[in-house]
Amino acid sequence: MAEKIMKPEEMANVNHTPPLLSGWMHRPVEIKSGIYCYPAKPASLEYVSFPHAREWSPMDEDWKLPPNWKEIILEGLRERLERFRSLKIFMDICVRCGACADKCHFFIGGGDPRNMPVLRAELLRSVYRKEFTTAGKLMGEIAGARELTVDVLKEWWYYFFQCTECRRCSLFCPYGIDTAEITIVARELLNLLGLNIDWIATPVANCYRTGNHLGIQPHAFKDMIDFFLDDIEDITGIRMEPSLNRKGAEILFVTPSGDVFADPGTYTCMGYIILFHYLQSLGFDLTWSTFASEGGNFGYFTSHEMAKRLNAKMYAEAKRLGVKWILGGECGHMWRVINQYMDTFNGPADFLEEPVSPITGTKFENAKTTKMVHITEFTADLIKNNKLKLDASRNDNLKVTFHDSCNPARAMGLLEEPRYIIRNTCNHFYEMPDNTIREQTFCCGSGAGLNAGENMELRLRGGLPRANAVKYVHEKFGVNMLSCVCAIDRAVFPALMEYWVPEVGVTGVHELVGNALILEGEKKRETNLRGEPLPGMEEEKDV
Amino acid sequence: MNFIFSIVLSSVVVLILVLIPWIGVGALKLDTLFGIIIPYIALFVFFAGIIGRVIGWARSPVPFRIPTTAGQQWSLPWIRRSPLENPKSTAGVVGRMIFEVLTFRSLFRNTKLQFRSGFRIGYEWEKWLWLFALAFHYSFLVVLIRHLRFFTEPIPGFVNLIEQLDGLMQTGVAPVEGFMLPSVMISGFVLLGAVTLLVLRRILIPQVNYVSLPGDYFPLFLITAIGLTGVLMRYVLKVDIVSVKELTMGLVTFRPSIPYEIGVLFYIHLFLVSVLIAYIPFSKITHMAGVFLSPTRNLSNNSRFVRHINPWSYPVPVHTYDEYEEEFRDKMIAVGLPVEKMPEEEAGSAEEEKE
Numbered sequence: 081m082a083e084k085i086m087k088p089e090e091m092a093n094v095n096h097t098p099p100l101l102s103g104w105m106h107r108p109v110e111i112k113s114g115i116y117c118y119p120a121k122p123a124s125l126e127y128v129s130f131p132h133a134r135e136w137s138p139m140d141e142d143w144k145l146p147p148n149w150k151e152i153i154l155e156g157l158r159e160r161l162e163r164f165r166s167l168k169i170f171m172d173i174c175v176r177c178g179a180c181a182d183k184c185h186f187f188i189g190g191g192d193p194r195n196m197p198v199l200r201a202e203l204l205r206s207v208y209r210k211e212f213t214t215a216g217k218l219m220g221e222i223a224g225a226r227e228l229t230v231d232v233l234k235e236w237w238y239y240f241f242q243c244t245e246c247r248r249c250s251l252f253c254p255y256g257i258d259t260a261e262i263t264i265v266a267r268e269l270l271n272l273l274g275l276n277i278d279w280i281a282t283p284v285a286n287c288y289r290t291g292n293h294l295g296i297q298p299h300a301f302k303d304m305i306d307f308f309l310d311d312i313e314d315i316t317g318i319r320m321e322p323s324l325n326r327k328g329a330e331i332l333f334v335t336p337s338g339d340v341f342a343d344p345g346t347y348t349c350m351g352y353i354i355l356f357h358y359l360q361s362l363g364f365d366l367t368w369s370t371f372a373s374e375g376g377n378f379g380y381f382t383s384h385e386m387a388k389r390l391n392a393k394m395y396a397e398a399k400r401l402g403v404k405w406i407l408g409g410e411c412g413h414m415w416r417v418i419n420q421y422m423d424t425f426n427g428p429a430d431f432l433e434e435p436v437s438p439i440t441g442t443k444f445e446n447a448k449t450t451k452m453v454h455i456t457e458f459t460a461d462l463i464k465n466n467k468l469k470l471d472a473s474r475n476d477n478l479k480v481t482f483h484d485s486c487n488p489a490r491a492m493g494l495l496e497e498p499r500y501i502i503r504n505t506c507n508h509f510y511e512m513p514d515n516t517i518r519e520q521t522f523c524c525g526s527g528a529g530l531n532a533g534e535n536m537e538l539r540l541r542g543g544l545p546r547a548n549a550v551k552y553v554h555e556k557f558g559v560n561m562l563s564c565v566c567a568i569d570r571a572v573f574p575a576l577m578e579y580w581v582p583e584v585g586v587t588g589v590h591e592l593v594g595n596a597l598i599l600e601g602e603k604k605r606e607t608n609l610r611g612e613p614l615p616g617m618e619e620e621k622d623v
Numbered sequence: 624m625n626f627i628f629s630i631v632l633s634s635v636v637v638l639i640l641v642l643i644p645w646i647g648v649g650a651l652k653l654d655t656l657f658g659i660i661i662p663y664i665a666l667f668v669f670f671a672g673i674i675g676r677v678i679g680w681a682r683s684p685v686p687f688r689i690p691t692t693a694g695q696q697w698s699l700p701w702i703r704r705s706p707l708e709n710p711k712s713t714a715g716v717v718g719r720m721i722f723e724v725l726t727f728r729s730l731f732r733n734t735k736l737q738f739r740s741g742f743r744i745g746y747e748w749e750k751w752l753w754l755f756a757l758a759f760h761y762s763f764l765v766v767l768i769r770h771l772r773f774f775t776e777p778i779p780g781f782v783n784l785i786e787q788l789d790g791l792m793q794t795g796v797a798p799v800e801g802f803m804l805p806s807v808m809i810s811g812f813v814l815l816g817a818v819t820l821l822v823l824r825r826i827l828i829p830q831v832n833y834v835s836l837p838g839d840y841f842p843l844f845l846i847t848a849i850g851l852t853g854v855l856m857r858y859v860l861k862v863d864i865v866s867v868k869e870l871t872m873g874l875v876t877f878r879p880s881i882p883y884e885i886g887v888l889f890y891i892h893l894f895l896v897s898v899l900i901a902y903i904p905f906s907k908i909t910h911m912a913g914v915f916l917s918p919t920r921n922l923s924n925n926s927r928f929v930r931h932i933n934p935w936s937y938p939v940p941v942h943t944y945d946e947y948e949e950e951f952r953d954k955m956i957a958v959g960l961p962v963e964k965m966p967e968e969e970a971g972s973a974e975e976e977k978e
Binding site: 094096097098099100101102103104105129161162163164165166167168169172173174175176177178179181182183188193196198199202213214215221222223224247250251252253254255256257258261288289290291297298299302303324325326327370371384385388389392393396397400418419420421423424425427428442444445446447448449450452454457460461464489490491492493494495496497500513515516518519520544545548 | 624625626627632676679680681682683684685686687688689690691692693694695696697698699701702703704705708709711723727729730732733734735736738743744746752756825828829830831832833834835836837838839905906907908909910913914916917918919920924926927928929930931932933935936939940941942943944947948950951954955957958959960961
């Protein structure tokens, strides 16, 4: 675990001026605790047949690389240059204009110059020039080319696991150079040498085996859902009966396992259960699955291939259960994979039908071939068609702001759907400043598999820009609740808020829905899903 | 390697590039080499190089649809979408690319970090880079179009028109006789000014300074030298325009000849331009072609409703439901989860499954 964490005032004291006289190419990488994540356990890599699994430590001089490591990397890079036009173009056309430099949350919160997106890319680009361009071969350093050495490899490992693939830089790049794309490829290369981090490798192995990152086995998954049912019964007086692994249901629901596992995601999960129960009497027929029990995809933080292997479960399970279409829960990178990769990876899903809301009859034409609908699209449509009886005053103790998760914002464009739901379930909603939301949103600082515990300093630094914007609305409007549509956000924001902006909680959008929804035959609700007294149920609070 | 090294190196190289034709034509009288052979070689290298580049890029497929979405997606009919920032169709992409290429849309969005310690981080709209870049590229374009008058006969109307517009801002009476006598073309000065600002920015902004390579300074210095020699020729040390046109027309009509006497300044200008042209395909200036192929900009966000094919897709090992149930069947049955095979049946089929 990170040892002593410094005080916020100290951490927020960041110097953004790089050492101009020394240049970056020969500065040896300094691997710091609190920043890096522990290396992958061999068993996790072996479970999914990844090469060169071994015990090693980033702090050791010797990383126990295979003797032909350089050949493996260069061959891997050659292969990927032939496979990805994105990579080839992004290697060639950067003009180092610097527009991306101050857009990265890690650079803003940490000041390490190699976290400027342009420089992160140059770490790989310099080797590309040396090996794949004439100018680089002939002129070496003058042409920005660098020999691939063990030190460079270590630098790659350290810095490509300090990128959350949030794509904020790509928004500002005049050529659309996307550091996520470069990080994805660099991580693929590192994985060829067994150089993954454990916070990614173990969830991947878990997900492969048990269907979810947390390694929740089917019976335990059912137990966890049952716990929620007990809690919901206490709060609403209604015993709900969601189904698991039920064949012949119309819709399969897939959501990140984080929501089943830990607060405050669990309240979002309860929100889903309540919503589905509410809709049941209107003819809604949905099942959960213990096999496709993970919406997220840590394989995507490993390699395209591993992403595809994990993603395959969703369609496979939909086919086995014979559902018509798939509904997906609130999650960030999950939706990048579904929107931009799923059909290409594992489609065509011709055994499914084009999604239609059984309640409103709305055709989700934007999900015509993927056959997978985002739950905020689904719920927004319900609200728009007046199918939900909502009492927004139950959320009156909350002053809510909304964090756009990177991937739904910049790899999909899901901006209005969650906001529409929030506005209909809460009376107090305030936006953070323009340059920090929607397509310009800041990462939570812990995405792309970096939400471990040992890299807490990195996470707090990376989360500073987001926290700063939350603090702004907290001070200006008294915002006390940060809502989001991402399970990683829900897992990491509590620590981030506690450190930077205490007094601000974290919620999923469907927790708000679960609270506001007026159920047929429910008892008078006294508490919200967290067991906290509802406004007016305790003593009069000023709102 | 730091910025001082990069700047010195780039300046020295440009200086040498100026000296080469100066000596070559001025002293050694190699007019044919510098007036005909090198420009042809440069053009050949440019076309071969840029075509090679583009083919090289195009040979690599686009396995996934990865646009960076910068606005609301197309979802429910009552939610207003952003057709240009988040295009769902080719028309939208064309629009997005037009804005990107002609107005530098992404750069226009630029913000500047205002980091004050403690809790006052701001992001101010930063228009200077966008403005300098726009001034630089457009003035370059105008200069380029104006130069078409040397390569066409008769001169097309739009060239004359551009020139007229460019020369709209006339200076009054020149302080020195003959100086600034032909009408002043603003574009050349804007170009030089913008290049200077881009150089200054590169040196003065610490982050940009830190990431800059010699290859970032060199083209700026080279273009400065080209601009300066051009301005000198036009306004100060005038060269024989008629002879210049004779040479350039000879080049485009593939009947090259060296006119009797053009000043050495012209050959310096021409040589620097040749170097720039030949340098383009092998340098960062390829961004002018690459931006059109950038997958985060030139793809529509339609992969949920139009299937995108990965040409090199291959089957991958997966963990099947059967394997999953096999491992957890007893536990699933114990909590009442439905299973495909009940253990009794399994006992029978287990024999068959044995290999």
